[in-house]
Amino acid sequence: MMQASNGISEETLQIALQYGIVDMDEISKSVELKKRNEILSQHPYKVWQNDQGIWLTYLPDEEKGRVFRKRKTREDLEDVIVDYYKKQEKSIYIKDVFQEWVDKKLKYGEIQTQSYDRYCTDFKRFFLPDTPICRKKMQNITSADLTDFIKTTIHEKHLTKKTYSSLRTLIRGIFKYGKAQEYSILSITEFFGDLELPNNIFEKKICCREDEIFSEDEIPIIVSYLKHHIDIWNMGLLLQFQTGMRIGEISALKPCDICDEYIQVCRTEIKYKDEDGKWKVTTKEFAKTDAGNRMLYFSETVKWTLMQIQKLNPHGEFLFMNREKRIRENTFNKRLSTICEKLKLNHRSTHKIRKTYGTTLLDNKVDDSTVAEQMGHSDIATTRKLYYFSNKSKETKIKQINMAINF
Template identity: 40%
Template sequence: MILQYAVENDILNLDDVRRKIMRQENENYLKMHEKHHKIWFDEKANQWMTYIDDPSTKRGIALKRRKEKADLDNLIIEHYRAIEEIPKVSNVFYEWINLKFEYGEISPQSKTRYENDFARFFSDDNLICSKNFSEITALDLEMFIKGNIKKHHLTKKTYGGLKILIRGIFKYARKKKLTDIVISIFFDELELSKNIFTATEKKSDDEEVYNEEEIPLLKDYLLKKDSIRYLGVLLVFVTGMRVGELAALKPEDIQLNRKGSFIHVRRTEVHYSEINAQGQRKNVVAIQNFTKTDAGNRHIILNNFAVQILQRIQELNSAPNEFLFEENGKRIKIKGFSEALKRTCKKLDIPFRPMHKIRKTYGTTLLDNQVAETLVANQMGHSDVITTKKYYYRDNKTTEHKQAEIERALSAI
């Protein structure tokens, strides 16, 4: 009633209101853009420049330039206005993922993984990628999922990555009233035959862990090298640490005393990519000041041999800049430890398995020696022993050992 009275008596001009609303919307578009892309003036080209999101390009962005700043601003505004009016899957995805990252809901490496998965699964030749979002039907989505499973030979496990993206995109789209599809109900009703998935080929125990004959050879060689990175590899054999956790250790994380020695694991090395102001995708290696999971923040109990290794490491890096593992004042990264292990295996003529397989060897060794399952899970940084036993327990006995066990068991027959 008040608004109608104001309009009828020329107290309020609706055209002025519309202009003010549009100006505010335009300002919001520009602010939103500058959160993700820099706007700069190139003196050599004598033009204003910026990048805008463009999923159709290989890098996911496109360079835009105008002589006048106002013209570039208008181009940016029209870009975002068009997205709001006719959004596609790619528009919704990038808006969703950027918001999650902005509010700290996902880490940089998770953002990179989601972006890589999106580029892999949501290619331009998919029907739902070319449609306006509001026109995507449940049948379109079902065909899209089945097509990707077949095209990329997805296993039940790798299908999980696609499912996470679809859930996030469609939940966010429903909040924006862009779709009537309730994604939780859609997945409850979706029927996928087990035959549609590619069977996972289980790796042999020999590929997953170092065996009981190889471990002493590795131990002796790594000790003789007496190098800080080689001793770091050896430390994983007696602590079960993730190599990213190893690379992020600081001197204050180590507690060596008579009452009990331990390592406090509380950070890890991470890898992700980001786009700089020039639109170039750059790989980043950084230290994340929290562990991979909540259970990963733990105190690893050390045996006497682990204490001896750490004492020697402290001697070799007696005046660290910041990290426990440094050479020439620079932190040793994951790659440095992996290369040391690779060279060791080559020298000893032992099949190379990555650093993570040492972690599995550690878990196997503890369980084989009847260490309490809850303690094993704590040492590994798992929330429960089920994970440890399912993914980290393998048979690392030699063929001769296995034959002897069978012979002994069947000796009464």
């Protein structure tokens, strides 16, 4: 029969517990006191009282070697010592907090699998194992450490304002969660409120504005080609020109989404890693964003396009299928590349078709609120900032300027 450490058998102890002979509260207090005394006995620094009656000692510190601590009573100082070493037992690093945070967000449905994968990819990109902030325990990371990490990362990885936003999202989430779990005392809200990042610290992305959208001269060329070369892929691209939908939304369309005057956008294609780490592509019953779930009104020309699609795929589960399989968004992008090459146009992705649609609506004085709704944006500022480019030819621009400046 097994014996407890004090010679009492395990069976005897269980019976004593069953009949309330043993006081569990007293046992817990005794265990805590024993652990406390063990911690204090291993504290490497002297504990002393000065002339003013204040109790003093040192605590280890990763940067300074040791730091000074003092309290009014010996018991209070011993509490500080014990608390320090208990926290040291938890070797929590930023990678541990990230994993806890992102796992719980996925568990509670706060993010979808594809967002989870993106967060993990971004974390590996920004938080390299040999980075100083990653080698430090979470509780010891200071505002100065975080500031140095952010500025160094922006500089060394040549981050633009847009790519920096991904880093900021991770830092905010990790440290907000870390504080809630008492892994850190740093307030990330206050930190970002005080953080100053001058504009010249960010990489300036120089893009050719002509390649951001299809010009007013190119639109009729490519649209005519699509209409005169009817197949299921070309009709998908034509529908995007006519509706401005995200290509993932078009790829996920079903016949039941098509109404008399509008398309119910409520689904999109997603890409994620499964439990074996393999990439999977499927659809989810929700658009990319809350604003993305929308009734998208279309012009009369779309009815002809939809009729061609119905003829090509009359019984498919999805609007765009080939050999009984849904056509994925990357396939549409490959088709667009092929067409641009045939027509001797600069290569553009299907996202540029979407920008062309947004620009066309704004140029034709469609109400801002309507444009935002059609694009699936929460407000017009997003459309104007990221989706509006001049697609006028040189001749049109000169003509417009001449008409405006006639004095």
